[in-house]
Structure formats: structure tokens, C-alpha cells
């Protein structure tokens with residue numbers, strides 16, 4: 001799937017069902033528990049399937065109704081048969097089935113036939129085990145090992161608007177309401193569309209048939225091979241059949257019925273590429289950019305993996321309602337509209353980058369994830385981290401001018417380092433046995449899996465070199481095509497590639513090095529003493545007093561590839577293999593040492609004070625000597641080391657002084673991320689004024705510089721990240737109260753309000769301008785923004801307005817907006833969580849949002865408690881919590897709601913507790929020091 005924070009994931013309402021004790025006793029003798037020393041668990045109480053039955057192929061027919069039935073609900077009906085083989089003798093069939101009403105045939109939910117002609121055991125009972133989501137079929141005799149059977153079911157399900165399984169999405173076109181029937185199977189929702197063995201190793205071939213209203217289009221993973229018009233029960237319909245799929249996992253299936261149209265490009269490498277969307281979006285050419293890049297990126301991956309694209313076509317479909325950012329269904333990739341559609345007159349360069357990045361991420365999965373699939377969700381990080389890492393390579397191929405490879409540092413590496421510095425973090429890989437329930441699986445779609453996964457793989461590729469990395473990757477894919485793997489299968493292939501490359505030496509086996517990064521949480525801070533050459537490592541914790549209660553067999557030591565340079569700027573590598581070591585070359589007399597060059601390693605670096613001073617002097621005298629990524633790194637490391645009480649906060653603040661000369665986006669973005677923490681801690685208090693004054697002083701020259709190079713805002717900077725820098729300058733200058741900036745945005749917005757047919761605000765600047773104008777404005781600006789939000793014809797534009805509406809300072813408007821967030825007629829359900837978090841990010845809205853979430857908790861939990869973005873909500877509404885009172889409130893809340901639990905937000909709860917405690921301590925320790933620094937700086941002319 002597309003990544004979580006950017007690509008909010010999915011829901012699973014947790015069904016709690018009382019297990020009927022009588023049944024357990026009656027069926028007890030069929031328990032699959034073999035080990036008698038273990039407490040006996042009944043097979044159907046286990047969330048994992050037994051390994052007795054293996055599916056071979058399915059024949060599934062589905063018929064979604066795009067009109068309400070007489071009872072006022074949208075439904076689908078279906079029939080499915082699965083051919084499976086018996087691998088271990090058993091008299092019990094467990095097959096996943098959730099929220100489906102199965103039709104009874106001869107008193108049972110299913111019928112069973114043997115395919116070999118021999119006698120079939122008969123069914124004694126069938127029933128649904130709701131908690132573990134099984135159809136349980138008890139037979140009067142054993143199935144025979146090696147024989148094939150077919151199990152048939154007929155069923156009916158609701159085509160709900162819940163964005164999981166087979167669901168419906170709605171939109172309006174020319175005043176007509178239109179319905180799309182579509183799917184989201186990952187991770188555990190295929191069972192909601194038809195009964196199936198719904199685990200990733202249960203690969204099978206799927207023969208799909210869709211019955212749909214005449215005039216609509218049906219899509220599935222394979223190419224459609226036949227469409228026949230017919231009449232069923234007096235309804236005139238079309239029946240479309242699809243070419244069978246290769247052996248694949250259920251979570252990658254997809255079916256869509258819609259009124260969509262498409263654009264396509266000439267077949268590339270025998271694969272047809274199509275972009276599907278609402279008719280209006282296609283006629284306005286919003287799919288054109290996606291079509292341009294999909295072919296290029298697919299071609300890139302064919303070469304990169306040295307493996308042909310495995311299917312005959314690749315469809316990309318934009319959906320108005322979609323929980324994640326995108327989903328890599330094999331051959332039929334689904335996207336949020338904002339992740340696929342692009343309109344050059346309306347969308348920003350950031351929107352364009354997003355489209356290319358999401359397409360690249362999903363296409364990367366066509367091989368890594370789909371062709372070769374991890375055995376179980378505990379290794380999800382390898383699938384998602386990999387796709388995230390190589391998506392940068394794919395985008396770089398399609399848009400080399402963007403320098404996208406550098407942006408991984410901001411988007412993923414820094415983000416992961418921040419998240420992973422908590423004692424409540426968790427390792428990349430979990431034990432397979434610890435991930436069972438749907439909400440436990442859904443919780444895996446998090447920053448650690450995506451961003452730390454990408455950062456660690458990038459480090460691996462850097463120390464192996466990209467050519468060795470790719471070599472191992474290619475043999476891995478070819479050995480395991482259509483099969484399943486565990487992480488060590490990849491390490492073994494990389495090791496082979498290393499062994500065949502005489503020029504590469506690494507100090508340990510790939511597996512040994514990787515285990516330390518994958519099996520234990522966190523990462524090291526490497527400390528270098530340039531007086532002695534001593535180098536040491538230590539587990540980096542944001543709060544040094546926090547208790548780490550997750551034991552690690554590696555004792556929080558890593559094998560660290562330290563790429564470093566001195567003032568001569570020749571890059572060398574030193575492997576730190578012990579807790580403490582000495583590297584004489586790092587003992588220097590003049591100049592500085594800079595380690596983790598280009599931030600290719602997943603760790604932080606600390607130095608002796610003299611070296612910090614040398615780096616600081618270098619930044620002030622000529623910052624360009626240090627690569628931009630490392631300027632960003634120095635800032636991020638220093639601020640975080642200061643938060644962990646390893647470095648003085650004053651030193652970190654002093655490092656920001658050189659920013660008055662910085663003209664690159666990446667260091668600026670890094671600085672702002674860190675200074676935002678100060679804003680968050682201070683902006684509700686009297687301390688904010690001096691901080692604001694200091695920041696204004698830093699941003700003013702940047703604003704002037706951009707005003708100058710854009711010829712008074714009439715031109716667009718040429719570089720991709722220069723365009724980001726322009727947005728940053730405007731956003732920050734306006735927020736900090738620079739009048740020049742506020743006049744500008746107010747003026748632009750007013751002109752648009754006066755003539756709403758013509759919006760002359762440059763697409764890149766719209767997000768910043770709308771927010772600033774609505775912040776400075778009142779009800780009139782807000783109402784106008786709301787109206788424009790409702791009228792927006794491009795999702796990217798609607799998203800900018802939706803965010804900007806949260807910028808108002810008017811609490812009554814914010815209150816109203818919070819109510820809108822949970823009203824699906826006003827804000828789409830897919831956007832509810834992010835809207836609440838936007839409001840919480842506004843200092844005027846944070847308390848309102850917290851109260852709102854508490855007040856509506858039961859409803860929010862029922863609707864979103866299983867989505868992986870649920871943790872984003874919990875983190876978002878508590879981001880300003882920094883007092884003992886806040887902590888008590890949060891603890892009270894936690895206790896009150898502990899009965900129902902926290903679903904996929906369970907880990908987030910622990911993280912939030914830890915963060916609040918750290919905030920309290922940070923303020924106590926740093927408030928005075930920061931104020932002293934600011935007072936001194938603000939009194940100087942600059």
C-alpha cells in the first residue's frame with residue numbers, strides 16, 4: 001500500500017463476539033492443537049489458518065448493484081468455488097468469511113465435492129466463527145491427502161461505504177449521483193468479498209466474472225476477455241469475464257464496476273497501460289501526467305529488476321473514496337484521486353511529485369510484493385520499506401531534474417529517526433506469532449515499516465553499492481517468483497552477490513549486519529572525539545530517563561557503516577563494530593570531521609565540543625563546503641541531541657544563525673521541522689513573542705531573496721526544490737507576521753473572492769496563500785473557502801482548501817469545522833482523520849479538537865479504530881500536550897477507554913504518554929535557556 005501518514009490506511013471494526021461455550025465442548029475433539037503441553041486452543045479460535053488445506057484456484061462471480069434495494073441498502077451477490085488440495089489429513093475446513101450472508105443449500109452454508117471421483121466426506125455442520133472470521137465446516141470423515149476438492153458458496157454482502165472489502169464510492173457528475181463499486185483487500189478484507197483462504201501464502205489462480213449494469217465497465221486484475229449482454233431475473237446486464245490471474249495472494253485482488261473512462265498508451269513491453277477516472281477528470285486531461293510517467297517508470301522497473309512485467313496490462317484507477325493513498329493490486333492499482341490526477345493549471349509541483357512517487361511505489365510492488373510475497377505480515381516492513389526506497393529511484397528516472405533522491409532524507413530518514421527514538425518504538429520485524437488479529441496487522445502499516453524500512457534499505461544499498469544490491473535482488477526475484485519468502489531469503493541472495501563481487505568487502509555477513517537493524521528497535525548515536533579518535537555508539541533515546549522494557553539480544557549495539565570526511569572532503573568508510581573503538585584517522589589537529597556523509601546511514605552523530613564549534617564556524621563562513629543533506633543533518637542531529645540532553649540547546653539554536661544565508665530547501669525544511677517543536681511548546685504562552693521575533697529575523701532575508709528571484713512574485717523559480725523553498729518562505733513569513741507577506745496573500749485571495757471564476761494564484765502557492773488569507777481573515781473568507789472546497793473539480797485543490805479551512809483563528813468556525821469532519825455529506829470519510837488533525841495543529845483548535853475527539857470517541861473508535869491512520873489521530877490531537885495537567889487528562893482518558901481498547905492505536909497510546917512526559921521535562925529544563933538565547937539574539941541588530 002501507499003505509505004501511511006501520507007496515505008492513510010484502512011478500517012476494521014473490531015467485532016467482539018462471545019464464544020459459545022457449548023460449541024467449544026461439542027467440537028473440542030476436532031481441535032488442531034497437537035502439542036499437549038500448550039494450552040489447547042481450538043482451531044477456529046486461532047486467527048491463523050491451519051496448514052492442512054491449500055487452495056489452487058477460485059472461480060468467483062460477483063454482481064454489485066449500483067442502486068439501492070427495496071430495504072434501502074446497496075448490496076452485491078456472488079458465487080464462488082475454490083479448488084483446494086488436502087496437505088494434511090483433517091475433517092475440518094476453515095475458510096475466511098466476514099460479514100457475508102451465505103445462502104443455505106440443503107441446510108448448510110456450502111457444498112463440497114471431491115474432484116477425483118472418490119467419495120467425499122459429508123458435511124455435518126457449518127457455522128460462522130465471527131471473532132476469527134471463519135466459515136467452519138465440520139465433516140464426518142477425513143479429507144484425503146493429495147486429493148483435490150471443490151467448495152462452493154453463494155452469498156450476499158453489503159456494498160457499504162466503509163472502504164474495505166468490496167465497497168462503494170460515490171460522486172456527482174453533472175448533477176447526477178454516481179456509484180463506483182470497488183475493492184480494498186489489504187490486509188484482511190478479501191474475506192468480506194467472498195469466502196477465501198485469506199493469508200498471503202495461500203496463493204492461487206483466480207477466474208473472475210463480474211455481472212454489471214449495461215453501459216458500465218468492469219475491471220479486474222486480468223484483462224477482460226469477454227463481455228456478454230444477457231438478462232438475469234428480468235434485469236438486463238452485462239457479464240464480463242477476465243483472463244485468469246497467475247498464482248497470487250488474495251490481498252492483491254481487485255474488482256471495479258463504474259461509469260469511468262480511460263486514456264491509454266501504446267503497449268510497452270507487451271503491457272497495456274491505462275489511466276481510469278471519472279469522465280470529467282479524463283476529459284479535462286487530468287490523467288495525462290500519470291499516463292506519461294507510468295510507462296516510463298514501468299520501463300525503469302523492468303530494467304531494474306531485469307524481469308519482464310508479469311501481466312498483460314497495468315490499470316491505474318482514481319477513486320473518490322479511498323482509505324490509503326494507493327493500493328498495489330496486481331494489474332489494477334487503485335489510488336486516491338489526489339495520488340493519480342494532476343491538472344497543470346491547478347495542481348502544484350508538490351502534487352505532481354506526489355503522483356509520480358505514488359505510482360512508482362505501487363509499480364515497484366508489482367514485482368517486490370506481488371510476484372514475490374512475504375510469508376506473513378510481521379515482515380511487512382520489507383515490502384513497504386523496499387517499495388518506498390525504490391520509488392525514489394523510479395521517480396528519479398522519470399524526472400531527473402527534481403533530485404528526488406535527496407528528498408528521502410526529509411520525507412523518510414528524519415521522520416523515522418524521530419519516531420524511532422522513543423522507548424516505546426518497536427523493531428522493523430516482529431515475531432510472526434505476535435501478529436495475528438486484523439487490527440494488529442493494520443497497526444504494522446506505520447512509520448517504522450515505511451520510513452525506517454526505506455532508510456535501512458538505503459543504507460544497505462549504500463554499503464553494498466547499488467550494483468551488488470541490484471544483483472542480489474534480481475536473483476532473489478527470479479528464484480522466488482510466484483512464491484513467498486522471509487526476510488532472510490533476500491539477505492542470502494545479497495550475500496551471494498557480495499561473495500561474487502571481489503571488490504566489495506563487508507566486515508560481517510549481510511544477515512548479521514541486518515539482524516541488528518531489523519530485529520532490535522531504535523538506532524545508535526555515534527560519538528566521535530576528534531582529539532583522540534575515539535568512536536563509540538549508544539542507543540539514542542529522546543528521553544534519556546525513559547525505561548526501555550523491550551529486551552534485545554544484541555544489547556542495543558549495531559554494526560555501523562560510518563561514512564565520514566574531514567575538511568579535505570574525501571569520503572571514507574569506517575565500520576564501527578563495537579560499543580567503543582578508536583579510529584586514528586579521526587584524530588585531527590585542525591578543521592573538522594563530518595560523519596554520516598549524505599546521511600546514507602541510519603544513525604545520529606555527536607562530536608566533541610571543539611568539533612561542533614568548527615562545524616558551526618564552517619556553516620557561518622562558507623556553508624556550501626558542507627553538502628546540503630549534511631547541513632540538514634547537522635541541524636536535525638543537533639536539535640535532537642539537545643532534546644536528549646546530550647548537547648546544549650543553545651548550541652543547537654546557534655546553528656540556526658547561518659540560515660540567514662541558506663538558500664537551499666532541504667536544510668531549511670530540516671531547520672523548520674525542528675523549530676516547529678519550539679513553536680508547538682511555546683505558541684500558547686508568553687514565550688512565543690520572542691521566539692517569533694527571532695524566527696522572523698531568520699525568514700525575512702529568505703522572503704526577500706525569493707521576492708527578488710521571482711521578480712516580485714511574477715515568475716516561478718526554475719528548480720523543483722526552489723519552488724518548495726518559495727512556498728516555505730511565504731508560509732513562514734506570513735505566519736510569523738511579516739506584513740509584506742500578509743498583504744500579498746490577502747491581496748491575491750481578495751482578487752479571487754471578487755471574481756471566483758478566475759483564480760490567478762499560482763498552483764504552487766495556493767496552499768500557503770489560502771491558509772494565510774483564511775488565518776488573517778474572518779467568516780467571509782472562511783465561507784468563501786468552504787464554497788470553493790465544495791466546488792473544486794480537482795482533488796488536489798480540494799485538499800489545499802480543506803487544509804486551509806483549519807487555519808482560521810476563529811474558534812466558532814473551528815468548532816463548526818470539527819462537526820463537518822464527521823459528517824460524510826460534507827467531508828469524505830477518507831479525509832475525516834486528517835481534517836481533525838489539521839484543526840488540532842492550529843493553536844486555536846488544539847483544545848477544541850481534543851475535546852471533540854473525547855466527546856465523540858465511541859463513534860470515532862467504531863469507524864476508525866482499525867485503520868492504520870488511527871494512531872495518527874491519537875498523536876495529532878495530543879501534539880501540544882506538555883503540562884502535568886495534560887498528562888493527567890490523557891491518563892484519565894486512557895483509563896476510561898481501556899475497556900474497549902484502542903485498536904490499531906494501541907502502540908500510539910504508549911508513544912503519546914512518553915512524548916508528553918518528555919515535553920514536560922523539556923520545558924522545565926529548556927525554557928529559561930531558550931529565552932536567554934532569544935533575548936540576546938533579538939537585542940542584536942541583524
Ligand SMILES: *[C@@H]1O[C@H](CO)[C@@H](O)[C@H](O)[C@H]1NC(C)=O
Nearest residue numbers: 058059060061079081207209
Ligand atoms: C466458473 O463458474 C461458472 C458458473 O459457476 C462456470 O460457467 C465456469 O465454467 C467456471 N469457470 C471455471 C474456469 O471453472
Ligand SMILES: *[C@@H]1O[C@H](CO)[C@@H](O)[C@H](O)[C@H]1NC(C)=O
Nearest residue numbers: 075076100101156157158159
Ligand atoms: C445479512 O443478514 C443479517 C441478519 O439477518 C441482516 O441484518 C443483513 O441485512 C443481511 N445483509 C445483507 C447484505 O443482506
Ligand SMILES: *[C@@H]1O[C@H](CO)[C@@H](O)[C@H](O)[C@H]1NC(C)=O
Nearest residue numbers: 214215227228229230237238
Ligand atoms: C451490450 O449492450 C450495450 C448497451 O446496450 C451495448 O452498448 C453493447 O454493444 C452490447 N454488447 C454486446 C457484446 O452486445
Ligand SMILES: *[C@@H]1O[C@H](CO)[C@@H](O)[C@H](O)[C@H]1NC(C)=O
Nearest residue numbers: 230231232233234235236237
Ligand atoms: C419477469 O417479468 C415477467 C413479466 O413481467 C414476470 O412474469 C416474471 O415473474 C418476472 N420474473 C422474475 C424472476 O421477476
Ligand SMILES: *[C@@H]1O[C@H](CO)[C@@H](O)[C@H](O)[C@H]1NC(C)=O
Nearest residue numbers: 288289290291292293342344
Ligand atoms: C506528457 O508528455 C507529453 C509529451 O512528452 C508532453 O507534451 C505533456 O506536456 C506531458 N503532460 C504532462 C501533464 O506532463
Ligand SMILES: [Zn+2]
Nearest residue numbers: 001002384387
Ligand atoms: Zn506499499
